[in-house]
Amino acid sequence: MPRILLTGCEQEISTFNPVECDYDRFTILRGDEVVEENRGKNSTIGGAVAALESSGCELVPTWHAQGDAAGPLAHSDFMRMASEFLEALKPHAGKVDGAYFSLHGSMGTPDELDPEGYLLQEARKILGESVPIVISLDLHGVLTARMMTHSDAVVSYHTYPHVDFVDTGRRAAALLLRIVNDGAKPVGVRVRIPTLVRGNELITEKGLFGAQIRYAKRLQVDASVLSAGFLICNPFTDVPELCSQAFVYTDADETLAVSGATTMANEFWPNRASMQSSFIGLKEAVSRAASMDGPVALTDAADATSSGASGNSNAIVAEMIRQAYPHSVLAPITDPQLAQLAHSGGVGSTIQASVGGSLDPRYTPIEMDMEVLSLSDSPFDLETWVFRQFPGKSAVLRAGIYTIVVTENPVMYVDRAVFLTNGLDPKEFHSTVVKSPHCEPQFYDDWVEANLNVDAPGATSANLPSLGHTICARPMFPMEQDTDFTPRPERFSRHD
Numbered sequence: 001m002p003r004i005l006l007t008g009c010e011q012e013i014s015t016f017n018p019v020e021c022d023y024d025r026f027t028i029l030r031g032d033e034v035v036e037e038n039r040g041k042n043s044t045i046g047g048a049v050a051a052l053e054s055s056g057c058e059l060v061p062t063w064h065a066q067g068d069a070a071g072p073l074a075h076s077d078f079m080r081m082a083s084e085f086l087e088a089l090k091p092h093a094g095k096v097d098g099a100y101f102s103l104h105g106s107m108g109t110p111d112e113l114d115p116e117g118y119l120l121q122e123a124r125k126i127l128g129e130s131v132p133i134v135i136s137l138d139l140h141g142v143l144t145a146r147m148m149t150h151s152d153a154v155v156s157y158h159t160y161p162h163v164d165f166v167d168t169g170r171r172a173a174a175l176l177l178r179i180v181n182d183g184a185k186p187v188g189v190r191v192r193i194p195t196l197v198r199g200n201e202l203i204t205e206k207g208l209f210g211a212q213i214r215y216a217k218r219l220q221v222d223a224s225v226l227s228a229g230f231l232i233c234n235p236f237t238d239v240p241e242l243c244s245q246a247f248v249y250t251d252a253d254e255t256l257a258v259s260g261a262t263t264m265a266n267e268f269w270p271n272r273a274s275m276q277s278s279f280i281g282l283k284e285a286v287s288r289a290a291s292m293d294g295p296v297a298l299t300d301a302a303d304a305t306s307s308g309a310s311g312n313s314n315a316i317v318a319e320m321i322r323q324a325y326p327h328s329v330l331a332p333i334t335d336p337q338l339a340q341l342a343h344s345g346g347v348g349s350t351i352q353a354s355v356g357g358s359l360d361p362r363y364t365p366i367e368m369d370m371e372v373l374s375l376s377d378s379p380f381d382l383e384t385w386v387f388r389q390f391p392g393k394s395a396v397l398r399a400g401i402y403t404i405v406v407t408e409n410p411v412m413y414v415d416r417a418v419f420l421t422n423g424l425d426p427k428e429f430h431s432t433v434v435k436s437p438h439c440e441p442q443f444y445d446d447w448v449e450a451n452l453n454v455d456a457p458g459a460t461s462a463n464l465p466s467l468g469h470t471i472c473a474r475p476m477f478p479m480e481q482d483t484d485f486t487p488r489p490e491r492f493s494r495h496d
Contacts, residue, residue: 002180004052004173005060005092005127006034006045008102009085009119011067012140014236014308015108016459016467019359021070023077025409027388030088034061041386044102044136047169052100055177060096063088066387067107068410069308071459075109085119089126098180099123099133100172101151105141106234113239113471117146124150129494134176136168140234143190144241148492152179153186153249156229158213160204161414161438165386175226178251185495186226189257190247191265191487195477196235197244198462199277203438208271212246212264219260224251230264235467236308236460242472244268258489269485272477277301277462279455286319289452290326294430297444297451301437302458305410309435309459310334314356314363316433316454317402321366325401327430332405332418334359339408342372342395351397355404362457370397370404380421382412384440389417396422403429412436415443437462 011026029037038045045064052059063085067073101123107115120133127133132152137143139157148154155172158164178184201207209232216228227249233242246264248257280288289296303313311334320329337358345351349372354365373396380389392408403424411418413435416426426432427447434444434451437460445451455463465479477483 001056001058002097002177003058003060003095004176005062005089005096005099006048007062007085007089007099008045008064009081009116010065010102010104011073012069012104012106012138012234012237012308013072013108014459015072015238016236017071017308017310018361019071019310020074021068021072022074023080025070026065026067026081029064032061034064035059042384043165043386044169044172047166048100048102048173050166051170051173060092062092064102069306069412070410071308071310073107073109075111078109078112078115082119082122086122086126089123093126094128096127096131098176099127099131100176101133101135102169103135103137103141105137105143105231106237108237108239114144114146117144117150120147120150132176132179134172136172137231138162139229139231141231142233142237142239142242143231143245143247145490148188148190152494153188153227154229154247155227156231158204158217158229160202161440171227178226184226185252186249186493187252187254187257187495188247188249188492189254189261189489190245191261191489193244193246193265193269193485194473194475194483195244195269195272196242196464197232197272197275198235198437198464199275201271201275202232208274212268215264215267219248224253224256225260226251228260230268234307235464238469238471240471240473243476252495254491262487262489265487276464276478277453279463280452282315282319282454282456285452285454286316286323286325289431290323292449294327295427295448296431297434297448298431299434299437299451299453300456300458301453302456302461303435304413304437304460305334306412306414306436307460310359311410311435312356312359312363313456313458314366315456317355318364318366327401329402329431329433330419330424330426330429331402331433332407332413332435334410335406336408338406339393339395342397342406343375343393345372347372347375360459368399370399373398374422376422380417382417383415383443385414387412391418394422396424414439
């Protein structure tokens, strides 16, 4: 009965968010909690648990941290987590047959630009060189040479928006068992492409990028292909190896790995310009929405907390006020000062306060008179993703046509949960500000008259040249339009 260790550390950050995050932004599971909190759940670890248990393995859960997307993680807090992560491995050194690490790939601190690589490097020192380690990544992860050097193989999500958490965990577990039980000898090849991408063409079900994922899946039909995927990275995590990447792992067949990764990269490259966002200017978007019967979604992807922004943007509401917007509006915002003030005033009170601009200097605070409709400080669950949200103090405020849901802490806006948990249904409003680049269709697209992608300022703006990258390799498309590309396969194997 193979003994398989389970662990992980997952977070996505935006380098361009001026607000650092800390240890308290993570939900940490220890020991058996890692299995019990994921068994049967829509998570990568949940998928791995199901696959490993059905194969008769003995699970050895140690430690797992799930962090909210945010600004860079304070380095001292990362080192505290790293110490916990590594200490949890030590009792099992020399006592496990393999290990599965559930990672994201887009963490970052001011002093460690490859935290996942660091964790793998240090874990190797504890577990030893012979214990196979398989890692899973979000397809927005940044796969680094250090990560590939210290792991045996990589799997990644195949869907965007992400719905294949369980499948990814199952694939990772199956690959690990190919090594443990069958003696597979993974050879990994990656091809880096100097391109950052964003926009609707990345939706895997209907966009151009889906061709790469379908090709990766076809490769995996060959029994000698252990894993194949394509990473479009998180363009907001400005780190040295930031880029798009194709990767393939085979069982000791380097030629096949090189061929597969190179083909994916070559087919992706000509579509790079099409894989950029199409925007509507802020003024035009508000004007257009005002003329519609509704309901309307105004997508503010530049302030997407699920991608690492602060959630503190008031840009769309400010423009609505300037244009004397005529319809009812539902909007979320992260604003600790405003949340605290609402709780101090109490339900039914009227408060005069500024909205937005308290965390991110891109935005100018808006002074408003607001009635406090309701208050809460309870956590809530997302509609489909298994990520519990901890908003801290939250409140529903109304100022004329504007209904504002304010939270003390950033929460994910990948669905409608922040509204529904506060007794609000977006379908009852003419316009809803949606701070997520791509929600699953049933949340908005299936029933709104239009979903307008607004070119607003922010730490996760899909207008990529506006962000100001200073760390990633250059030239890089679209910042440099004349960027060239020649495939250069890079090989990694721990089984030579």
